[in-house]
Amino acid sequence: MEKLSKHLDRPIVLVGLMGAGKSTVGRRLARRLSLPFVDSDDEIEDAAGCSPAEMFERYGEADFRDGERRLVARLIDGSVRVIATGGGVFVDPRTRKLLNERAITVWLDAPIDVLAERTGRRDTRPLLRTPDPKGTLEELSKARGAAYSEAHIRVTSGEGAHSNVVETIVEALEEHLGRA
Template sequence: MGKLTDRLDRPIVLVGLMGAGKSTVGRRLAKRLGLPFIDTDAAIADAAGYSAAEIFDRYGEADFRDGERRLVARLIDDEVKVIATGGGVFVDPRTRKLLNERAITVWLDAPVDVLADRTARRDTRPLLRNGDPKGTLERLAKDRGPSYAEAHIRITSGAGAHHDVVESIVSALESHLDGAAKP
């Protein structure tokens, strides 16, 4: 694995809808590659003293997204690492452009049924507190899909083992770097 990590010159940023596995897979990917891991929602909560959901509720989505954008810009400016982002980060055109220029972006794409099952386990998602979480996820998948599709790499994350998703990402990173090295 040292060979892949030696070739990385920028962070790996996981994007996708809530419940796609960005945090869980990100932690495992970072361990597999021997890299640091950062979850942007946790970093925001540490800085603000409130959970991401509480910030969202107290100050609204616009303020939350603004803080998220500033944090992401800082995180991609230093060492190579794995970063799991919140579901809305990559939707903002400025943030998407910045991430695609200065990181390797990986879209974890999961079916809505899988997302609905995973997100139903905890009530920590402000956008899903509306009585129709599956409908909201379907709408978000449709609305955000074109933005996520601009990521460098797309990995399908279903109900299978996280280990398999990590291995798919590692293979895709190898291919991406091989393609980037060609003139």
């Protein structure tokens, strides 16, 4: 693992739909690689003094995404680390290009049923405050799938243990970096 960590010269950025496990898996991946972990949603909250959901509702999606893009650009300019992003970060073409040029992007892809179950535990996601949250997730998946598919690495995150997802990411990183 130390060998892999030494070969990393840029951040690892986890992207994917809400509920895919970016924060949970990201924390575990960072521990596994002995790297710092940053959650972009936490950074937004620290900078703005309110949650991403509150910002989204107050200022609208366009202004929220603009601020999110600027924040992510700052996060990838720092040290090598693992960064979990919000579900919409990678959809913006400018942000996606920036991340793919200056980070290793990992798409955590999860089945809609898993996403619906995970996101249904709390009412903190403005996009899912609809009569049919699962249907909304299906629509988001269709709309964002092409963008997410541009990530360097794609890993399925399902109902299994998060440790299995972490190990799959580590193997994919080794392969991506040429068997560090």
